[in-house]
Amino acid sequence: GAARGRLDRMLHATCRVYRRALTLDADIIQLHDPELLPAGLLLRRRGRKVVFDAHEDVPLQLLGKPYLTPPLRRLLSAAYTRFERRACARLDGVIAATPAIRDKFLPIQPGAVAIRNYPRPEEFGAAAWDGQPLQVCYVGGLSALRGIAELVRACTLLRTPVRVGLAGRFSEPGL
Structure with missing residues (x-):
């Protein structure tokens, strides 16, 4: 349960x-x-x-x-x-x-x-990504300790049109 x-x-x-x-x-x-x-x-x-x-x-x-x-x-x-x-x-x-x-x-x-749990690129197959928009998703706790502010700031430095999706709960007001 x-x-x-x-x-x-x-x-x-x-x-x-x-x-x-x-x-x-x-x-x-x-x-x-x-x-x-x-x-x-x-x-x-x-x-x-x-x-x-x-x-x-x-x-x-x-x-x-x-x-x-x-x-x-x-x-x-x-x-x-x-x-x-x-x-x-x-x-x-x-x-x-x-x-x-x-x-x-x-x-x-x-x-x-x-034992790191990185995804293996060969498991996804290149064909599945053709024509898809460039996007990244972060799933987990959204907090200062987990570096969410740095992640968002880092996105402003990208030179490609990547979208970042955030999925989780903010644990600190005003973050």
Whole structure:
């Protein structure tokens, strides 16, 4: 079932994922969300192989959350950093989305790897793009921390008639 907000996702969805994972006959369980790390630790205690897919730098993201006060941002970032290091040291591996994130985990997970998820041009075929307008789409959170202002400014420097579509929610008023 879909989570009903941030708190529900962190508390109840984690329990649902844990219970469901116990019913699977999986060789490896790969977790994609930081709030699932407690479930990953419980699954490890049950003898399951668990890998964490770190596709974001959560402590850094916490420092930029506009709905948190600056002292709370720093506190949560520091607390999550300690928790993440302890949890991931007990898991079987870490897959990172970037080399910088991988390098953060290497001291505690020497086998941590970076697997970038760039699209392969050959999967799209050149014919599909013939006659199409030049456009790019950004999908995700629209925030200063994610560089949305820089993306829009960079578009003014383009020498081609490229359109940029933005799909997501603005998390900061006036951005």
